[in-house]
Amino acid sequence: MERVYSQSGDRIESRLPVIVHRYGPFTRANHWLTAACLILLLISGLGFFHPWLYFLTDLFGGGQTARVVHPWIGVVLFVSFLGLFFRMVRLNLPRREDAVWIENVREVVAGKEEDLPELGKYNAGQKFVFWAMTVLIIVLIVTGFMMWQRYFDGLVTIQVRRIATMVHAIAAVLIILTWILHVYAAIWTRGTLRAMTRGTVTGGWAWRHHRKWLRELARLDRKGPAE
Amino acid sequence: MTTAPEPLTAASNPPVEPLESNLLPSDVIRRSATTDLPEPTRQLTKVAKLIDVSRCIGCKACQSACIEWNDTHPAIEENVGSYTNPHDLTPEMFTLMRFTEWENPETNNLEWLIRKDGCMHCEDPGCLKACPAPGAIVQYSNGIVDFIHENCIGCGYCISGCPFDIPRISKVTNVAYKCTLCVDRVAVGQGPACAKACPTECITFGPKEEMQAFAEERIAELKTRGFENAGLYDPQGVGGTHVMYVLQHADKPEIYADLPADPRISPVVEAWKGVTKTVGLAAIGVMAVGAALHGFFGRPNEVTGRDREEAQRLVDEERP
Numbered sequence: 001m002e003r004v005y006s007q008s009g010d011r012i013e014s015r016l017p018v019i020v021h022r023y024g025p026f027t028r029a030n031h032w033l034t035a036a037c038l039i040l041l042l043i044s045g046l047g048f049f050h051p052w053l054y055f056l057t058d059l060f061g062g063g064q065t066a067r068v069v070h071p072w073i074g075v076v077l078f079v080s081f082l083g084l085f086f087r088m089v090r091l092n093l094p095r096r097e098d099a100v101w102i103e104n105v106r107e108v109v110a111g112k113e114e115d116l117p118e119l120g121k122y123n124a125g126q127k128f129v130f131w132a133m134t135v136l137i138i139v140l141i142v143t144g145f146m147m148w149q150r151y152f153d154g155l156v157t158i159q160v161r162r163i164a165t166m167v168h169a170i171a172a173v174l175i176i177l178t179w180i181l182h183v184y185a186a187i188w189t190r191g192t193l194r195a196m197t198r199g200t201v202t203g204g205w206a207w208r209h210h211r212k213w214l215r216e217l218a219r220l221d222r223k224g225p226a227e
Numbered sequence: 228m229t230t231a232p233e234p235l236t237a238a239s240n241p242p243v244e245p246l247e248s249n250l251l252p253s254d255v256i257r258r259s260a261t262t263d264l265p266e267p268t269r270q271l272t273k274v275a276k277l278i279d280v281s282r283c284i285g286c287k288a289c290q291s292a293c294i295e296w297n298d299t300h301p302a303i304e305e306n307v308g309s310y311t312n313p314h315d316l317t318p319e320m321f322t323l324m325r326f327t328e329w330e331n332p333e334t335n336n337l338e339w340l341i342r343k344d345g346c347m348h349c350e351d352p353g354c355l356k357a358c359p360a361p362g363a364i365v366q367y368s369n370g371i372v373d374f375i376h377e378n379c380i381g382c383g384y385c386i387s388g389c390p391f392d393i394p395r396i397s398k399v400t401n402v403a404y405k406c407t408l409c410v411d412r413v414a415v416g417q418g419p420a421c422a423k424a425c426p427t428e429c430i431t432f433g434p435k436e437e438m439q440a441f442a443e444e445r446i447a448e449l450k451t452r453g454f455e456n457a458g459l460y461d462p463q464g465v466g467g468t469h470v471m472y473v474l475q476h477a478d479k480p481e482i483y484a485d486l487p488a489d490p491r492i493s494p495v496v497e498a499w500k501g502v503t504k505t506v507g508l509a510a511i512g513v514m515a516v517g518a519a520l521h522g523f524f525g526r527p528n529e530v531t532g533r534d535r536e537e538a539q540r541l542v543d544e545e546r547p
């Protein structure tokens with residue numbers, strides 16, 4: 001049977017109680033590497049962003065070191081994010097039910113998901129985070145290279161570099177906002193974090209938030225070879 | 228030790244006895260990435276270097292004096308097709324004679340324009356505005372803009388900030404360099420090394436007002452010699468500069484190796500350093516506080532017993 005709403009590797013791990021496997025060890029490691037890079041970039045970048053936050057560069061051993069490591073961490077993040085991107089892009093493509101979800105986002109925030117359409121592995125909010133991160137990371141890496149004085153000082157004219165610097169700053173603010181949204185949603189929706197730590201979620205969580213995904217996995221569980 | 232006088236000229240020989248610096252830390256009126264700078268207690272005489280382009284003979288004595296005083300070691304380079312050498316300002320070359328062969332369309336004469344390029348010491352310095360490192364760029368109340376290398380982080384933002392393309396970052400020391408207006412000489416009562424070395428009085432140094440008055444005399448003389456567009460280059464877009472040019476053709480500064488006609492801090496830099504920072508920080512703050520409040524006071528989205536039962540039923544149904 002073809003998978004429509006799930007990723008290869010997603011499966012019902014146990015049936016009593018229902019435990020569902022959501023992310024394998026490789027995806028989780030990939031996610032946490034990206035997260036670590038993002039946080040380091042955020043700290044060093046904020047240090048350059050505003051004089052009030054310059055003290056943050058001390059965490060890296062001073063402004064010079066923060067300036068040296070920031071772009072390299074950015075390169076690592078970019079490569080790491082590529083891994084997540086290619087793994088997750090298929091299930092993050094928009095679908096018709098996303099529009100309904102967005103229209104009823106108030107209900108979601110109020111915790112009343114019951115009347116909304118059943119969803120696959122990701123809801124529209126998660127897809128938004130995915131695509132926002134994708135676009136912003138591309139913008140940040142491209143403008144980042146234009147600003148990378150040490151190795152790319154002649155890459156663009158000074159006027160282009162000014163624009164790149166401003167775009168980089170704006171994109172950085174937007175990615176921080178997206179990041180807060182991402183972290184907050186993962187905490188607010190109880191039972192989500194363990195998908196990225198232990199790799200599994202409870203059946204109740206899957207039924208509540210990603211029913212189509214659960215349905216498909218249950219069906220696969222029946223068709224597939226017994227363990 | 229007595230304090231050195233503020234220098235009035237570069238022409239006279241300096242005093243030889245040891246003197247205390249006349250520049251105090253409290254004379255700093257602007258400091259990069261610093262918001263709480265104390266009010267200065269006194270105002271130094273504003274100084275300026277005047278470069279009368281019409282008098283320059285292109286001997287490069289100023290360049291040599293600059294190298295000698297600042298103890299820099301510019302690399303020996305290839306000829307780039309003119310007398311300009313090195314090919315550009317570098318971290319080791321703070322001032323550069325730029326040679327332009329210009330054909331005057333009115334007279335059909337070939338004019339050899341030689342402009343001594345280097346930091347203009349803007350009254351409103353874009354480099355300082357762009358700099359993210361506290362204290363890496365300072366401005367004294369006499370108008371001198373100076374890079375403090377131990378605070379510099381080598382990010383290159385000053386390059387984006389400068390309307391004149393002046394700062395250069397060394398690949399060896401990873402800090403930015405430019406003309407200091409010989410702040411270390413001025414502090415002990417001497418004029419800049421280039422002005423001291425200039426054999427034609429093309430470069431003069433002193434209080435800015437005197438330099439402006441002197442420039443007027445020079446311009447008047449140039450006008451009697453037929454340069455009716457002679458004028459002073461002291462661009463107001465950056466609040467005026469503490470390095471000024473007398474130009475034979477002040478109506479077309481661009482012919483002097485692309486001297487900008489109306490330099491100002493780029494609006495992009497202003498927006499980046501202004502509204503982007505404020506709005507950005509505010510947005511991040513609001514979002515973080517909002518999330519925290521919703522987290523503390525809002526109800527979390529929890530899985531219910533019904534969800535659990537339904538899940539169980541679904542899985543059991545699908546696989547009896």
Ligand code: SF4
Binds near residue numbers: 348372392394405
């Ligand atoms: S010319 Fe450039 S480096 Fe010099 S003070 Fe002005 S902005 Fe700064």
